[in-house]
Amino acid sequence: GGPAAAGDVVRYVDADLRRRAEEVVDRARRLCAGNSVQGVVEVIDGEPRFVLCNAVEKHHADLLVVGSHGYGAIKRAFLGSVSDYCAHHAHCSVMIVKQPKPKE
Template identity: 65%
Template sequence: MEKSVMVVGIDDSDHSFYALEWTLQHFFSASPENSPFKIVVVHAKPSALATVGLAGPGAADVLPYVDMDLKKIAARVIEKAKEICAAKSVNDVIYEVAEGDARNALCDAVENHHASVLVVGSHGYGAIKRAVLGSVSDYCAHHAHCSVMIVKKPKIKH
């Protein structure tokens, strides 16, 4: 029997790494090799052009440096995800870096892998930040062609 695919979206935030850890703990902890899911970890790397935007004269000169930094960040994110998976003894993982907006990259990954579940972390933005920045989890909940699980990191009570 072929395993269902679970896509986990990650970025360089504590919220997304928490979502990955939570997923591994709840779906892969008993015996990772007997889990009903195959896991695909996806990081969306923004394009240098989208990051710099239309900054005016000289913007083209910085694009290679911005792209190099974005690639370093992506490599660091994937490396941390590999460490988290290895610590939970989950070794049969596909790691991908997709270029573009996270919303589209995650929905595309769901389609490409025929995933039955997409897991994303919640940054816990308020209404104003969510309206300005957009919510990846909200977009995916409405547009991904599978079930979407939004993992929220518990708030620390003082």
């Protein structure tokens, strides 16, 4: 296909990403409500490390909780680390939650 086909693919992928984001946001809202946690849920396009640090300032957060993929030093050097960036730049305490290791 030509440029038109490529544009169709981009629109399809974009629509799928938005659908998945809506599912994640809906699940987060349900989890908060089910556990009597009052939270703010926003979907913002952008580089995650900057979006998170800006949200901390916007909402005057006391704590930022981020996940960690558990990459080694070499992968972190090439890919960067959102959690590492936030730990050094967010203007509040940062809790980094690692994914549990599978039980053998």
